[in-house]
Amino acid sequence: MKSAVTLCHVAEAATGPFVFHGPIADGFAKAATHGFDAVEVFLAGPDAYSENDLRDLADRHQLAIAAVGTGAGMVKHGLTLTDPSATRRAEALDFVKRMIDLGGRLGAPAIIGSMQGKSTGAVSRDQALDWLAAGLSEAAGTAANHGVPLLYEPLNRYETNLINRQADALAFLEQRGIPSTLILADLFHMNIEEPDLAAALRAIAPRLGHVHFADSNREAVGHGHTDPAPVLAALRDIRYRGYLSAEILPLPDADAAARDFLASIKP
Numbered sequence: 001m002k003s004a005v006t007l008c009h010v011a012e013a014a015t016g017p018f019v020f021h022g023p024i025a026d027g028f029a030k031a032a033t034h035g036f037d038a039v040e041v042f043l044a045g046p047d048a049y050s051e052n053d054l055r056d057l058a059d060r061h062q063l064a065i066a067a068v069g070t071g072a073g074m075v076k077h078g079l080t081l082t083d084p085s086a087t088r089r090a091e092a093l094d095f096v097k098r099m100i101d102l103g104g105r106l107g108a109p110a111i112i113g114s115m116q117g118k119s120t121g122a123v124s125r126d127q128a129l130d131w132l133a134a135g136l137s138e139a140a141g142t143a144a145n146h147g148v149p150l151l152y153e154p155l156n157r158y159e160t161n162l163i164n165r166q167a168d169a170l171a172f173l174e175q176r177g178i179p180s181t182l183i184l185a186d187l188f189h190m191n192i193e194e195p196d197l198a199a200a201l202r203a204i205a206p207r208l209g210h211v212h213f214a215d216s217n218r219e220a221v222g223h224g225h226t227d228p229a230p231v232l233a234a235l236r237d238i239r240y241r242g243y244l245s246a247e248i249l250p251l252p253d254a255d256a257a258a259r260d261f262l263a264s265i266k267p
Helices: 024-034 051-061 086-105 125-145 166-175 187-193 197-203 228-237 254-265
Strands: 002-009 038-043 064-069 110-112 150-152 181-186 208-212 243-246
Touching: 002 024, 002 064, 002 254, 024 038, 024 051, 024 254, 038 243, 051 064, 051 086, 064 086, 064 243, 086 110, 086 125, 110 125, 125 150, 125 166, 125 181, 166 181, 166 197, 181 187, 187 197, 187 208, 197 228, 228 254, 243 254
Parallel strands: 002 038, 002 243, 038 064, 064 110, 110 150, 150 181, 181 208, 208 243
Antiparallel strands: none
16 A cells, blocks of 8 residues: 645645645655655646646656545535536536646546535425436546546535445446546545444455545544554555555644554555
């Protein structure tokens, strides 16, 4: 397993669970100094940083780009794949596909988390799930053109009323025939929804593509009540070879959070 740390340069997400906020170049330098294997970048949009600049930073600091977030489409522009407006859904899909193109050219998958949206008002859950399946299928096709998977992240019940548990995400992807899509398992969300984190990870082993390794309070593991031992044992047992990514709050400060995260995954 490999380590990754989150870098965010989105003003609207200044209080979000990302370790290093501010200029992406500074984040790359910090990640290298702490000894991470890769970075996970959360950008304001597909034109926020050029592909060449990101590649140069990765090469200079000998870091991989583990994943590219798409959530700025929601937090900055209010876009989701399940918006009641067909025009807004099309805008959301366009944003997602352009982020996929950016990540794909860098060999990195894109994450669909908050941009999945939710069922609201007159939109039934079944209708929202149909729109989500259609959006994910088209986005996955774009990702496949770059030879990378799409990462789909189930969120907790307070953020979406669509899919909250890992097994349900797996069933949704398989029943809807959504190709080239892996599951991003986030321990913070799982702590709310799953009775057994390790068992939930084992159940989705064939399609587990990325892990946000965070404690129950969204800090580095060790600061809440999540027991990392069975989680790490399950990941070893299923021969997970992907990233453990620090999508955590920068507490008590960013450097301390980075150090604590790396210490938490050493076992």
